[in-house]
Amino acid sequence: MKYKRLKCLRSLRDSIYRIPVQHLVAALLILLITVSTLAITGISYTLSEQIISKKNSKYCIDILNEISANIHTKLKEVDSLTTYICYNETIQSQINKMNHAQGNSFLYEKKILEKELINMTVAIDSLKEMTILTSSGQSA
Incomplete structure (x- = not known):
């Protein structure tokens, strides 16, 4: 081998x-x-x-x-x-009015608050929706 x-x-x-x-x-x-x-x-x-x-x-x-x-x-x-x-005193005043309002009066105060918030948030593009709760638990 x-x-x-x-x-x-x-x-x-x-x-x-x-x-x-x-x-x-x-x-x-x-x-x-x-x-x-x-x-x-x-x-x-x-x-x-x-x-x-x-x-x-x-x-x-x-x-x-x-x-x-x-x-x-x-x-x-x-x-x-x-x-x-x-x-903001205007918004806080409006929320206080809503706390004491009922029925159609509540809806009227809510519309006023919504207008105020829309005017405030119009400059913020990224903010699409906002909800404010009153002390009685109702959304504004």
């Missing part, structure tokens, strides 16, 4: 020695170019993937920060409006 291996190796060596040097150099150059190209392609792909992933993450974080800032701004608008409503 050892003899067969030696014979096989010798025949391989002899066949390599028979190949012209130009062919061996060409084969080695092709092998070198192929390995280099594959290595550069792999490295480029990995680096590109990392760069794209980082940019995508940064983009998502920027969008979330922008959304957060917009929500914060809208909440400040609503908070400011509710504070204004709480301290």
Whole structure:
């Protein structure tokens, strides 16, 4: 068995020695170019993937920060409006009138309050609906 291996190796060596040097150099150059190209392609792909992933993450974080800032701004608008409503004497007076009104009188006072609130909220595009509850639990 050892003899067969030696014979096989010798025949391989002899066949390599028979190949012209130009062919061996060409084969080695092709092998070198192929390995280099594959290595550069792999490295480029990995680096590109990392760069794209980082940019995508940064983009998502920027969008979330922008959304957060917009929500914060809208909440400040609503908070400011509710504070204004709480301290507005006209609105508070109208709510007090509604607390003591019944039937058609309540509906009339409610209409007046609705007009006042519409005039106040017309400048706030994002506010579509608002409900004020009287101390008696009725919505205005």
